Amino acid sequence: MISFPNAKINLGLNIVSKREDGFHNIKSCFYPIPWHDCLEVIEAASFSFHSHGLAIPGDTSSNLCIKAYELIKNDHDIPPVEIHLLKNIPMGAGLGGGSADGAFTLRMLNDLFELGLSNLQLETYALKLGSDCPFFIQNQPAIAKGRGEQLDRISLDLSDYHLSIHNPGIHISTKEAYAGVKPKEPLHCIEDIVAKPISAWRDLLVNDFETSIFPNHSEISKLKEEMYEMGAIYASMTGSGSTVFGIFDHKIENAKWNFFEL
Template sequence: MLVFPNAKINIGLNIVEKRSDGFHNIESCFYPVGWSDALEIMPAGKLSFHSDGIAIPGNASDNLCLKAYQILAADYDLPLVSIHLLKAIPIGAGLGGGSSDAAFVITVLNSQFDLKISLEKQQDYARRLGSDCAFFVVNKPVYCYEKGDRFENIDLSLTGKWIVLINPGIHISTAEAYAGVKPELSGNDLRNLLKEPISKWKSEVKNDFEAALFLKYPLLKTIKQSLYEYGADYAAMSGSGSTLYGIFEKEIDLSAYFQRYKIWQGMLK
């Protein structure tokens, strides 16, 4: 079975508090976008994982796709499979690409082998792999909270708007990003802010990682400013970076202006 695990963006990101387990509680809106990997899972004589495209750091045996298979195999009588991943979503870019791949393994195995696992239980399995993995099981816009793994429906549709994502290739670890943030409760409810016209988001919808990371990596701030100069209704960094995105009312082609970087442009659904 061949599927296309997609990326997500964060629209707003508030770092609320540090938890006793070392993680942080956050508030954000996750929104799916069309930048995708390609994932093929086939029955095989032995369990294997292979990837092409963007090089994935670390040992293949530690990849989240294999771990997703192993989590299900511990509870279900799964046949052995070969997993082939064509990696296109930049790694460590605030887009959730690795989490998406792992979540899609769970949903594909459930469908391919008729495991009849409920959506809720699939999300529980995904939560064991990473904080944002569970989002990709249902893969629709949500307000997320706690570690980013608990969700609430949100009435937000950007269908028909155009998005441009720019990844300048700066690798920012999660630890580095959080080191520059002082957790605190936001004075505004993000759910209410996102009910406002998108034209108002620029001054109200914030990503708490931006302030410190823009000082350390001025290029990120420059790219965000450029997206506004080219007419974006709203621009921000996704997650802990380093991908910046701009949301536009109409289709626009900025590939000529960002030739040095990875870029994806497309319509939101």
């Protein structure tokens, strides 16, 4: 069985408050985009995991695809599998690629072995993998609250637009991203902003991490400016960086960045 886990972007990201558990409450609009990894899961005599494409840092045992299999295996009598992951989505880029891989593994195991798990049950498993993971179970535009796991589905269709996206390869640690952010309630609700025409987003829809990151990484700030200079209706950093995207009402010929039809 083969699937194509996709990335997501954050349309606005507000850091609302610090939690007692050390995490932060956020508010954001998660939107799926057509930048894909490729994932294959097949029944096998013994368990194995193989990654290809972009090198994945860290210990292989911490990979979310493996953790997803272990979660399902603990509760259900499923046989060993062989997992192949072709990694195209950059890691640590605010695109949720690893979260998507873990969530899609859950979905594939459910389908492959006909476990009959509901979306709610799959989302419960996904939350054990990470805060962004539940989003990729239904994989539809949503307002995310709490740590990102509280999802309110919304009707937002950007299919008439084009997306330019670039990851400059700058690693932003979680510690660095949060260092200059002061949690606060936003002046404008994200769900109200994204209901407006995209032309109104520029002055209203903000990523709070930009305040923390741009002063230390002018390359990322300049990348956002370049998107607007090229004619983007809206441009922003996604997640805690360093990826920047621009939404256009026309296709850019010979674009130097990744370009997708939404």
